[in-house]
Amino acid sequence: MPLEAVASVDETGTDKEFLYTLNFGPQHPATHTTLRLILTLDGETIVKAQPDIGFLHSGFEKLGEDLDFNQYVTIVDRMNYVSPVANEIAWHHTIEKLMGLDITPRCKYIRTILAELARIGDHLLCVGAVALDLGGLTAFLYAFNERERIYDILENASGQRFHPSYTRVGGLINDVNDLFVSQVRAFVKSFPKAHGDVCRLLNKNKIFIDRTQGVGTLTREEAINRSCTGPVARASGVARDLRKDEPYLAYPELQSSFKIVCSNGGDCLARYLVRMGEMLESVNIIAAAIENLPSGPVNIGTDSKVVIPDKSATYRSIEGLIQHFELFMWNRRFETPVNEVYGANETANGELGFYVVSDGSAKAWRARTRPPSFIHFALFPHLIEGHQISDVPAVLGSLNIIAAELDR
Amino acid sequence: MALKLDDNIFVSKLDFLANWVRKNSLWPMPFATACCGIELMASASSRYDLARFGSEAMRFTPRQCDVMIVAGRVAMKMVPVMQRIWLQMPEPKWCISMGACASTGGVFDTYSVVQGIDRFIPVDVYVPGCPPRPEQVIRAVLDLQEKIMKGGTIDGREFAKRTAYEGPGDRLGELDPSEVVIAPGNFATGKRLRGLPLVN
Amino acid sequence: MSIEHATAIDAKFGAGSALPMEFRDNKRLTVPVEKIYGVLAFLQLQRGFDMLCDLAGIDYLGYADATDRYGIVYSLTNTTTGERLFVKTFVNDPDPEVPSVVDLWEGANWMERELYDMFGVKFQGHPDLRRILLPDEFTSHPLRKDYPMRGYGERHNFPTVTRAES
Numbered sequence: 001m002p003l004e005a006v007a008s009v010d011e012t013g014t015d016k017e018f019l020y021t022l023n024f025g026p027q028h029p030a031t032h033t034t035l036r037l038i039l040t041l042d043g044e045t046i047v048k049a050q051p052d053i054g055f056l057h058s059g060f061e062k063l064g065e066d067l068d069f070n071q072y073v074t075i076v077d078r079m080n081y082v083s084p085v086a087n088e089i090a091w092h093h094t095i096e097k098l099m100g101l102d103i104t105p106r107c108k109y110i111r112t113i114l115a116e117l118a119r120i121g122d123h124l125l126c127v128g129a130v131a132l133d134l135g136g137l138t139a140f141l142y143a144f145n146e147r148e149r150i151y152d153i154l155e156n157a158s159g160q161r162f163h164p165s166y167t168r169v170g171g172l173i174n175d176v177n178d179l180f181v182s183q184v185r186a187f188v189k190s191f192p193k194a195h196g197d198v199c200r201l202l203n204k205n206k207i208f209i210d211r212t213q214g215v216g217t218l219t220r221e222e223a224i225n226r227s228c229t230g231p232v233a234r235a236s237g238v239a240r241d242l243r244k245d246e247p248y249l250a251y252p253e254l255q256s257s258f259k260i261v262c263s264n265g266g267d268c269l270a271r272y273l274v275r276m277g278e279m280l281e282s283v284n285i286i287a288a289a290i291e292n293l294p295s296g297p298v299n300i301g302t303d304s305k306v307v308i309p310d311k312s313a314t315y316r317s318i319e320g321l322i323q324h325f326e327l328f329m330w331n332r333r334f335e336t337p338v339n340e341v342y343g344a345n346e347t348a349n350g351e352l353g354f355y356v357v358s359d360g361s362a363k364a365w366r367a368r369t370r371p372p373s374f375i376h377f378a379l380f381p382h383l384i385e386g387h388q389i390s391d392v393p394a395v396l397g398s399l400n401i402i403a404a405e406l407d408r
Numbered sequence: 409m410a411l412k413l414d415d416n417i418f419v420s421k422l423d424f425l426a427n428w429v430r431k432n433s434l435w436p437m438p439f440a441t442a443c444c445g446i447e448l449m450a451s452a453s454s455r456y457d458l459a460r461f462g463s464e465a466m467r468f469t470p471r472q473c474d475v476m477i478v479a480g481r482v483a484m485k486m487v488p489v490m491q492r493i494w495l496q497m498p499e500p501k502w503c504i505s506m507g508a509c510a511s512t513g514g515v516f517d518t519y520s521v522v523q524g525i526d527r528f529i530p531v532d533v534y535v536p537g538c539p540p541r542p543e544q545v546i547r548a549v550l551d552l553q554e555k556i557m558k559g560g561t562i563d564g565r566e567f568a569k570r571t572a573y574e575g576p577g578d579r580l581g582e583l584d585p586s587e588v589v590i591a592p593g594n595f596a597t598g599k600r601l602r603g604l605p606l607v608n
Numbered sequence: 609m610s611i612e613h614a615t616a617i618d619a620k621f622g623a624g625s626a627l628p629m630e631f632r633d634n635k636r637l638t639v640p641v642e643k644i645y646g647v648l649a650f651l652q653l654q655r656g657f658d659m660l661c662d663l664a665g666i667d668y669l670g671y672a673d674a675t676d677r678y679g680i681v682y683s684l685t686n687t688t689t690g691e692r693l694f695v696k697t698f699v700n701d702p703d704p705e706v707p708s709v710v711d712l713w714e715g716a717n718w719m720e721r722e723l724y725d726m727f728g729v730k731f732q733g734h735p736d737l738r739r740i741l742l743p744d745e746f747t748s749h750p751l752r753k754d755y756p757m758r759g760y761g762e763r764h765n766f767p768t769v770t771r772a773e774s
């Protein structure tokens with residue numbers, strides 16, 4: 001007997017005995033870390049999905065009220081741990097906006113390159129993980145190969161391959177070296193080939209397409225009404241990208257080197273294709289930025305009283321030493337305007353914003369994060385209803401839920 | 409014949425065989441909660457290739473695994489889940505606590521993060537780092553192999569001896585007495601659960 | 609400009625309904641809580657702010673010169689023009705309550721639940737106002753300023769499993 005349309009299932013009345021409940025997670029390979037779904041099933045069809053989150057709630061925002069603007073960058077790192085450096089850039093973008101600082105051109109370019117590398121890394125993991133969940137291990141291995149190159153670049157620049165904590169208020173912890181430039185150049189050269197490999201594995205793969213096409217469709221109106229941003233919104237036809245709409249860092253100068261990738265499909269396949277397209281655009285941005293990398297300092301001048309002087313200045317000059325102490329003594333540190341500000345960056349997952357309230361001291365009074373994963377996961381029950389249970393990994397993967405950002 | 413042999417000799421040889429077999433086929437259960445989980449993935453994938461040490465067969469069901477790798481911080485809501493999974497794993501089993509967060513709470517000294525999983529489950533190997541590099545993860549697996557080789561027995565007698573709590577002492581000492589409310593499970597009214605038997 | 613929006617709101621809801629303010633590129637309006645739902649609906653339907661980008665809660669306990677305890681900031685975005693507007697309102701103890709905007713923006717659903725979880729601000733008319741991040745048994749609201757960062761020991765209130773019994 002064919003199954004009835006989902007709309008006709010009466011959950012409490014006569015149909016109740018046919019429905020059963022499936023607990024999915026919190027420890028399940030397709031949840032990629034920790035989230036839980038309570039699915040009400042009619043046969044294999046999902047009638048209702050109830051997400052249960054908070055399994056990784058670690059009090060990020062409370063820590064943000066306890067650490068100063070430079071210290072908190074180590075915590076922000078751990079928020080979207082697939083592309084940590086993008087979070088740092090977004091955080092310090094907001095703090096610099098609060099303090100009214102204008103960073104140096106070289107710093108802007110380096111941050112742009114790193115942000116785009118982070119975007120590529122994030123999309124690679126997302127695409128690889130979707131393919132893995134849908135049964136293709138090879139694409140995942142290809143993706144990880146490229147991620148290792150990105151790790152190498154970050155490690156060379158900052159000293160840590162995973163959580164670099166590379167930005168500081170008013171600049172960077174240190175300048176990049178020549179190896180960085182050649183590594184980035186090599187990456188720009190080799191990445192399109194790896195990208196092509198993944199494309200060839202998946203783009204015409206019948207199983208992959210059958211499992212993603214028409215699954216989890218989100219219309220444009222819904223995407224806007226449900227606060228979607230980033231690739232999820234763009235795959236539903238919302239042509240909004242902060243890099244174009246509110247250009248920050250070096251994007252104003254790099255406008256001609258990239259386009260916004262959009263799609264009208266709104267389904268999982270469209271989201272996959274948008275991500276794949278964005279990676280190539282990112283490579284274009286990186287290529288343009290690395291060739292135009294300006295020279296000069298990466299930190300704004302020490303007379304601004306906000307940047308940490310470099311070690312030689314601290315050890316050899318009295319001004320440097322004083323400034324160092326000014327910035328590290330708990331009762332001095334920064335002076336900030338007593339006001340509040342919202343700053344947002346376009347990260348791989350969508351708009352990552354911080355709403356910072358300052359009471360004039362070096363710590364935020366409130367450091368609210370606008371987490372794209374949290375907002376996108378709220379879509380999930382809506383997207384999955386009426387689909388089969390085997391579509392859960394496809395939809396989850398295409399939304400790219402990062403648990404630490406989801407729960408903070 | 410065998411009955412006449414001295415018990416000791418017989419048992420120790422089987423122990424050796426069992427240890428040798430176990431050590432080279434450790435199947436990890438990746439209990440990946442946060443960032444460390446991504447590094448765990450990196451250890452298992454192309455460049456670092458944990459398979460070289462017989463430990464690549466990640467299984468997501470605890471019933472098939474020998475070693476639980478807790479990779480990432482464990483929040484309040486996750487502790488019961490972690491204990492349940494640990495109890496579901498068949499003997500013999502080991503636990504690797506990967507990363508600063510799993511071992512000590514790391515940078516997250518906040519209201520919801522457990523300050524070290526060894527307060528709630530027994531841990532065999534700790535891996536420092538935030539996150540540990542894949543080489544360190546591989547080292548931890550090797551260390552665990554060494555531990556198995558040294559102290560393992562075929563019927564797991566070495567586990568039966570570990571009856572005491574192995575975590576850090578003085579759990580309430582870290583807080584000011586005025587800050588402490590002993591209110592478990594139901595945080596408003598409940599009794600303290602510690603000491604009561606855990607229902608599996 | 610925030611002035612234009614404020615003038616339009618004042619014209620509709622009576623003078624003093626919206627207090628405009630600007631800082632850097634942020635445009636902010638402060639609206640009394642009685643009028644907040646009407647103002648937000650007006651901004652959505654008449655002024656084209658079709659996306660609720662974010663919902664932030666702030667506890668002003670002990671903040672210099674603060675008169676009200678909880679601030680709630682609605683970040684609105686106009687996806688056609690890219691314009692942003694921040695609408696702020698204040699509520700107070702003992703019964704902080706705000707009308708829910710889930711019927712205007714579906715996206716507000718989880719954000720309001722999170723705000724309730726973290727600050728204990730209730731949203732009237734919310735379809736499903738439960739805790740979202742913390743366990744249901746939790747009794748405090750951790751982002752309030754009077755809650756200590758390390759909590760009251762809730763994090764360690766679990767039974768221990770020893771090796772012999774597992």
Ligand code: SF4
Pocket residue numbers: 078442443444445479480481506507508509510514515537538539540
């Ligand atoms: S130890 Fe570091 S990398 Fe690992 S989970 Fe904790 S914060 Fe993340």
